[in-house]
Amino acid sequence: MNQQAEWIWYPGDFEVWLNEKISVRRKTRGAIFPPFWRLDQHYRSVVYRLTYILDKEEEISINTEGEFAAYLSGFDNQRQSKSTITLPAGNHTLLITVYNSLNVPALYISGKSISTGSHWEVSHNYKKWVSVGKGSFYDSSLSPSQFRLETSEQQPLIVGASGETGLIADFGKETFGYLQLHNLIGNGTVTLYYGESLEEANDKAYCETIDIIEVGSGISSYTNPFSRAFRYVNIEPEAGSNIRLGSVSMLYEYAPVEYYGQFRSSNERLNQIWDTSIYTLHLNTREFFFDGIKRDRWVWSGDAYQSFLMNYYSFFDQEITKRTLIALRGKNPVETHINTILDYSFYWFISIQDYYMYTGDEAFIRAHYDNIVVLMDFCLTRINDAGMVEGMEEDWVFVDWNDLDNRGEVSVIQILFCRSLEAMSSFASIVEDKAREIQYSSMGTELKKKLFETFWKDDLGGFVHQRHQGVLSTQITKYPNMFAVLYGYLDAAQSEKVRKQVLVNDEIQKIKTPYMRFFELAALCEIGEHPYVMGEILDYWGGMLDLGVTTFWEEYNPKLSGPEHYAMYGSRYGKSLCHAWGASPIYLLGKYFLGVSPLTPGYQTYVIQPHLGGLEWIEGTVPTALGDLNLYMDKLTIKIQAAGGKGYLRILSSVVPICMGASVSSIGEGSYEVVIDKHGYEYHIQG
Amino acid sequence: MNQQAEWIWYPGDFEVWLNEKISVRRKTRGAIFPPFWRLDQHYRSVVYRLTYILDKEEEISINTEGEFAAYLSGFDNQRQSKSTITLPAGNHTLLITVYNSLNVPALYISGKSISTGSHWEVSHNYKKWVSVGKGSFYDSSLSPSQFRLETSEQQPLIVGASGETGLIADFGKETFGYLQLHNLIGNGTVTLYYGESLEEANDKAYCETIDIIEVGSGISSYTNPFSRAFRYVNIEPEAGSNIRLGSVSMLYEYAPVEYYGQFRSSNERLNQIWDTSIYTLHLNTREFFFDGIKRDRWVWSGDAYQSFLMNYYSFFDQEITKRTLIALRGKNPVETHINTILDYSFYWFISIQDYYMYTGDEAFIRAHYDNIVVLMDFCLTRINDAGMVEGMEEDWVFVDWNDLDNRGEVSVIQILFCRSLEAMSSFASIVEDKAREIQYSSMGTELKKKLFETFWKDDLGGFVHQRHQGVLSTQITKYPNMFAVLYGYLDAAQSEKVRKQVLVNDEIQKIKTPYMRFFELAALCEIGEHPYVMGEILDYWGGMLDLGVTTFWEEYNPKLSGPEHYAMYGSRYGKSLCHAWGASPIYLLGKYFLGVSPLTPGYQTYVIQPHLGGLEWIEGTVPTALGDLNLYMDKLTIKIQAAGGKGYLRILSSVVPICMGASVSSIGEGSYEVVIDKHGYEYHIQG
Structure with a gap:
């Protein structure tokens, strides 16, 4: 029972809430452009439930996003909202009501034996109870509403002059994030004209994405609060202003995924x-x-x-x-x-x-x-x-x-x-x-x-x-x-x-x-x-x-x-x-070329049907639910190393392929099957 | 077409939004107590629509609660979000997208001939269009989210000492509003124990409603941000603190209704x-x-x-x-x-x-x-x-x-x-x-x-x-x-x-x-x-x-x-x-005693069947959809004055009643009917 505590919510609420936030970030020349379908919302008021048995009383700490009240079933007149409470021993049902109009009313409880996790239930109307939703939020101080992608600062490849006082920056490739201006001097507005192409960034009247920023007095540094997609950005101080631009960079924003494949x-x-x-x-x-x-x-x-x-x-x-x-x-x-x-x-x-x-x-x-x-x-x-x-x-x-x-x-x-x-x-x-x-x-x-x-x-x-x-x-x-x-x-x-x-x-x-x-x-x-x-x-x-x-x-x-x-x-x-x-x-x-796909759910069994497609050789990695599969193929050889599951390599060959440590069987019409089931072992197949 | 502009919204959104806000204000000893049914929410993103014909272009001003974009049908790439725009002449469909996650995405437009009102349509998904909702918000600067009831300051009837440094205030009758403390001196917390009864206000361990407020240094005045129901309030400075209470009052909060009846x-x-x-x-x-x-x-x-x-x-x-x-x-x-x-x-x-x-x-x-x-x-x-x-x-x-x-x-x-x-x-x-x-x-x-x-x-x-x-x-x-x-x-x-x-x-x-x-x-x-x-x-x-x-x-x-x-x-x-x-x-x-009720919708016709119920006389006013109806009755006389509609006075009488200016007809078994259809005229019926 002493498991790692994590943030829980009504299933779907975090995803729906986040989707609403990100769906309305599109702008066309400064005007919003939300989706035309219905934007859904989290439940404002939910109640979490856990039935427990304790030999002796236990202190738990409660973190929520939103206002809350904790009480035992049948005692809803004895609600409390302290962040540390002591649960009585015995067999009880603990209820935590959480209300939040702006963010998902999420809950995080940790105690010696009682913590939030997938074994909790939640309801939005005290009638229908369902298992909670969650999503790898294990830190009590990092609540779901604080979810952000990663960022890292990137410099433009080329910065040139644009007009009398402006700059045009080329980040070398399409990118996404928050533009930064450093060592800004002067007063007035600066307009950012973004372009996925150079033509777009230079076409002030028709480029799709612009931001207008106010520059205050004194030297200042500025990070645009809105993330944009661009390769080029044309940075133009207001005509006649005393604004001088310093350097340009950006905070590249990205999902921290692994490049398994x-x-x-x-x-x-x-x-x-x-x-x-x-x-x-x-x-x-x-x-x-x-x-x-x-x-x-x-x-x-x-x-x-x-x-x-x-x-x-x-x-x-x-x-x-x-x-x-x-x-x-x-x-x-x-x-x-x-x-x-x-x-x-x-x-x-x-x-x-x-x-x-x-x-x-x-x-x-x-x-x-x-x-x-x-x-x-x-x-x-x-x-x-x-x-x-x-x-x-x-x-x-x-x-x-x-x-x-x-x-x-x-x-x-x-x-x-x-x-x-x-x-x-x-x-x-x-x-x-x-x-x-x-x-x-x-x-x-x-x-x-x-x-x-x-x-x-x-x-x-x-x-x-x-x-x-x-x-x-x-x-x-x-x-x-x-x-x-x-x-x-x-x-x-x-x-x-x-x-x-x-x-x-x-x-x-x-x-x-x-x-x-x-x-x-x-x-x-x-x-x-x-x-x-x-x-x-x-x-x-x-x-x-x-x-x-x-x-x-x-x-x-x-x-x-x-x-x-x-x-x-x-x-x-x-x-x-x-x-x-x-x-x-x-x-x-x-x-279709590395040729890997599951035959049964979760890659318990899978097939490998590699094809060169006319090339001399191919090689690569396919991630699976059971770990990576590495494959190399040329006209004579196939090498395979798999982390899990039972694979069936299927190849066409004019001769019976040879593979040390594996059984090769004919499956008709010049096709052969090799079973790949030793994990971590590199199979060499000669055809 | 030149009508008074007013705030419009997706029908039901304001009411549902307001209901959510007020439903979560209940607290029990400081802990929230929201309703156990589902709390519903306004649509976050809606689009308003009006098809117009203009002989010449017209400037309109746009007020919204939330971010917006205005565009003409078929030109959604040419969105704009300026608060004053010029509509082209001709036959066009104007669309205004408004997004607001916190408050109702409401719209107020005024122009010479084009203004928001009940003739506008709205959609939450660009598929289903319905007539807008509205609710007597005619002032562009008073948007729906600013809706508040009225308040007026009220003084307690009696203020007495409570404990060594506390006060107990009796407002003379049950009331509702925001407690105020004036001329507060010292530092620390003050606890307010409210009671609908004196017993409750004095029962610090069990009274249902409490507020704990922080008092800063220096003389200060305080209005509780939360409205409460009470007659008595027991005001207790933290033990051992240097807090001195000055005077007590309250902001009585009420709906500005008329006492027609x-x-x-x-x-x-x-x-x-x-x-x-x-x-x-x-x-x-x-x-x-x-x-x-x-x-x-x-x-x-x-x-x-x-x-x-x-x-x-x-x-x-x-x-x-x-x-x-x-x-x-x-x-x-x-x-x-x-x-x-x-x-x-x-x-x-x-x-x-x-x-x-x-x-x-x-x-x-x-x-x-x-x-x-x-x-x-x-x-x-x-x-x-x-x-x-x-x-x-x-x-x-x-x-x-x-x-x-x-x-x-x-x-x-x-x-x-x-x-x-x-x-x-x-x-x-x-x-x-x-x-x-x-x-x-x-x-x-x-x-x-x-x-x-x-x-x-x-x-x-x-x-x-x-x-x-x-x-x-x-x-x-x-x-x-x-x-x-x-x-x-x-x-x-x-x-x-x-x-x-x-x-x-x-x-x-x-x-x-x-x-x-x-x-x-x-x-x-x-x-x-x-x-x-x-x-x-x-x-x-x-x-x-x-x-x-x-x-x-x-x-x-x-x-x-x-x-x-x-x-x-x-x-x-x-x-x-x-x-x-x-x-x-x-x-x-x-x-049942003044005896007035509609027979057909909106009091177009109605019945009056007054009863003394054993009293000497009764009199009063019943408001109707067509104005007030005044009635006096004693054992011999009935007086009626109505503002609209056609009324049928039905009375039991041992003699045929007499009424100047009205026809009296027998409806059997000692019952008589008098038609009341002269508006503003006082009928006198003697029975």
């Missing part, structure tokens, strides 16, 4: 793509997984779905993943889809299934099952007579930035729905909700059947895009077909048709966003097109490198040139030049 | 009961209608139901009534009954029906119809197979503080449910929701039938109390029977049985709270027992006056004596000595 290869351009990807992902990995650091600085479920997957091959950070999943779901009532987007509710269910597979964290499923079900219930109220989901009046059916007709029954949406139902069935199974397990499972089976009956066109080699008011489209798009491949919904013959007639067919509408290229290239890997995918990675992401990018973009169209690249959403610098979904090579290289 | 009679004791009642009600009429000013300082639906009714015969304050109704309902989702009490959800529906009848405010019904339906939907999910509501696991079935078995189907609960369904049907009719109008109406009819079939026992002369697990109780209680009378559910023969066998039958369990005495005495008036009721008022409330009360109590048991009276809920001073439900004579005298 590693990748190197014989191709330096590819290595640079990996490095740029991981930096792009890291910048967007903050309190939550963001879409972009300049814009929107919000948490979007579709974007997060990809960041989660990249995270499993890089930082393997469970805290940020859980925080993001909880924040996206928010509080009840569910009035719209997540982010108001139909597809984004489904990505959320699927993301949880992925989280469970990669981490094995069953407790998370149990803790959030009720909220998961409520969102699915909402989705199920929006099914049409054919059993399919459509965008209803208030719904945004996104799919992708492209010229798409997403009215009516969109086939890719049904695929996401189907996958979500499969995920729901597995969650229901975990919590032993037998009735729902069967219900979701049979709905999924039924829907999959309808999907093929309705949208599959064997002659066209794939699914058509949609059906609206009974009229089936004849347009084949990549979206449903690549997701069907990814989720294993096609047999070998169907996959081959899709490959040839859809995925590598130039006549099919092209995908313009790294967002959907993620799934397109993953699907191509699923059907063995590794060399093709390697070519695409080198070409598409390499194309951005050729433009001098230091982080990957929200959208990249090789046909544009110069500042044309920066425009989007009707704004000259509207495009995000540091967008998480731009970092997908992390996932593609980790999952 | 008046009552005087030939009985001085009754007049004192009226005066004490109105003072009791006024003290509890604050930001909302409270239950009691010391305890709980919360908004309870059952208590408010009575305060609303008293208010119609006294202050006729619509703002506080609306505010209370909105705060009680809170936000979605509905997870429990109002205040977690089954009966209290029903009192809420019925209170809205009353509000509509007394005020004719159809707009309120329209604005809150959706929320009303959602609460009824919640209730309808809790019906058993017999179509009746029962307390489910989480529900509190209160009825009254008495020895009652409220398990299973409680007959009085079905009566409240039935009345609620009738109210719902009328709300549905107002908003032309035909399907629900019919549904609720037929459910009500069906339920009433079942009520009689199940609980009415003709031989026992009334309804039995409940049925649990199929076993019908044989106990007759007053509760179902008095509500059946009040709601007109009984025919003449049934009423007479109930009167004789239940209401005036000493063998039936007695009611101990003024709360339920309210309905008991109202029911007795409904069946013509005015002299009996007058006797009860003089005896029960007069009994409290004999104890020297200055406000009426939460509970009064004439059999107790001395400090025994003050105990409740296991606390020595747990009883509230200033409880709104103690003030019911206001309603009884106004509705």
Whole structure:
């Protein structure tokens, strides 16, 4: 019982509170730009509960965020609010009411045998009691509201003059943090014009981000209280003022994640793509997984779905993943889809299934099952007579930035729905909700059947895009077909048709966003097109490198040139030049080239199917729930060292591979399987 | 279009925000005691919308509580946050996003032709748009978060010494506000022990309310920042300190209501009961209608139901009534009954029906119809197979503080449910929701039938109390029977049985709270027992006056004596000595002795059925939605002057009454009706 005390709260409250704070930090030329969906809030007044048995009385110390009252069950007229109280011996139920309108009403109690931890319960109405939420806050003096990312001071690479008295600073690469001005002299205002590009920082009338600061009398130093995304900043004292600028620096702000995932290869351009990807992902990995650091600085479920997957091959950070999943779901009532987007509710269910597979964290499923079900219930109220989901009046059916007709029954949406139902069935199974397990499972089976009956066109080699008011489209798009491949919904013959007639067919509408290229290239890997995918990675992401990018973009169209690249959403610098979904090579290289992925939850068993994709050699590390897996591969050799679990290396080889200390078995058609189950041992496989 | 600008907000947000603030002010010996139900919150981020047509551009000034951005529809990248902006001419939609985590994100715009008012819409998610809420905030510099009640300084009646250096102040009557100490000298702490009774203020170990204040060096003056309920306060400097107390006063805090309702009679004791009642009600009429000013300082639906009714015969304050109704309902989702009490959800529906009848405010019904339906939907999910509501696991079935078995189907609960369904049907009719109008109406009819079939026992002369697990109780209680009378559910023969066998039958369990005495005495008036009721008022409330009360109590048991009276809920001073439900004579005298009540919404037509109840004369004023109605009555004469509407004076008389300027008609059995429809004219009726 004498465990380490930690801060506890109503489950979800900290995540929802933090999401509100960070969601409203986006500004466009000084004006706020909060998300358009409902911003949820923590419960103001909660009560914590612990039933204990003590042989003798015990003194406990109480820390709370907010006002509190402590009392024993049945004695609520004998409340006390002293920070040290003595609990009587015997069998009692201790209750602590905490109220806080501004921050999460969190609790931290430490005593010899009684401390706060996951065994406490909490209620927001004295009726429904649930297990508390928590998040690695072990220091009584560091309460949840004090949560901050790390910072470190960074210097610009180049500082030049701008106008008569101004400066322009280039930090050498896209960055994020708090601008600092040192040795400021004079009086008046200084305007900061930020740019992700040099053009933007120099375009005072149209750059997206500005800050205006007041400079007082005397020499002063200044740290901007607002964090901004930029590479360049143009610093301009008020015209006619006596202001003299000294030096410039910034406080770089970042999430203290570990770079567990590693990748190197014989191709330096590819290595640079990996490095740029991981930096792009890291910048967007903050309190939550963001879409972009300049814009929107919000948490979007579709974007997060990809960041989660990249995270499993890089930082393997469970805290940020859980925080993001909880924040996206928010509080009840569910009035719209997540982010108001139909597809984004489904990505959320699927993301949880992925989280469970990669981490094995069953407790998370149990803790959030009720909220998961409520969102699915909402989705199920929006099914049409054919059993399919459509965008209803208030719904945004996104799919992708492209010229798409997403009215009516969109086939890719049904695929996401189907996958979500499969995920729901597995969650229901975990919590032993037998009735729902069967219900979701049979709905999924039924829907999959309808999907093929309705949208599959064997002659066209794939699914058509949609059906609206009974009229089936004849347009084949990549979206449903690549997701069907990814989720294993096609047999070998169907996959081959899709490959040839859809995925590598130039006549099919092209995908313009790294967002959907993620799934397109993953699907191509699923059907063995590794060399093709390697070519695409080198070409598409390499194309951005050729433009001098230091982080990957929200959208990249090789046909544009110069500042044309920066425009989007009707704004000259509207495009995000540091967008998480731009970092997908992390996932593609980790999952499909290093080739590692879990077969059962938490990597208890997993598969390794490495591919060179035409390179001389690759090597790297894939983090797993059981520790790191290191792999090296060239045309003759594979070396593997794993920290846990039971791995199945599957390789194609013209000869029977040889591996000291491991059994090699043929699995047919020139394929061999090597079992990797000695932890810390370096397997050498010669093929 | 050039109307007076006013502050607007998301409907309900101000009320919910204010309710949260005031609900957490209760303290017990310094420790917080927030309500145990969920405290709801305003939406943090909302967007206001107005579509306008302007011939030429116009400058508007923008005031908000919180950060804001203004932009035109389709131009959300061109946001601005200046307090004065120029709107372009033409047909545009102006959008103002406001964010505020602490206070309600309210908006005030004034321009030549464009100003904030009820024609604006607002959304919390850019999907669902509703008409804004507002509440008579016309001054741009007095924003909603600055809302405060009025205060005035009051002096104690008596100040005496307490201990060696302390003082005890008696303010002469129960009061509420901020204690003030003047000319304080010395250093250390001063403890304030408050008492609604002298015993409580002198009982330092057990009094319910204390404040500990720090006194600094030098002479100082101090106003307690927390408002308290008390008559006496015992002011004690820290032992051994050099503190010297100067004088004591208080800032009395009150709602600035008008005393429209008046009552005087030939009985001085009754007049004192009226005066004490109105003072009791006024003290509890604050930001909302409270239950009691010391305890709980919360908004309870059952208590408010009575305060609303008293208010119609006294202050006729619509703002506080609306505010209370909105705060009680809170936000979605509905997870429990109002205040977690089954009966209290029903009192809420019925209170809205009353509000509509007394005020004719159809707009309120329209604005809150959706929320009303959602609460009824919640209730309808809790019906058993017999179509009746029962307390489910989480529900509190209160009825009254008495020895009652409220398990299973409680007959009085079905009566409240039935009345609620009738109210719902009328709300549905107002908003032309035909399907629900019919549904609720037929459910009500069906339920009433079942009520009689199940609980009415003709031989026992009334309804039995409940049925649990199929076993019908044989106990007759007053509760179902008095509500059946009040709601007109009984025919003449049934009423007479109930009167004789239940209401005036000493063998039936007695009611101990003024709360339920309210309905008991109202029911007795409904069946013509005015002299009996007058006797009860003089005896029960007069009994409290004999104890020297200055406000009426939460509970009064004439059999107790001395400090025994003050105990409740296991606390020595747990009883509230200033409880709104103690003030019911206001309603009884106004509705059943002055005899005025609306027949159609908003007093368009109304009835006057005055009764002397054995007194020589009565006179008074009843406020109506159309102005005051003044009435005088003695054994020979009635004088009436009304400001609006069409009144029907109904009187029993042995001779045909004479009235100059009015038509008198016989309505059978010695009853006569006089039409009162000349406004401002004093009718004299001789009987």
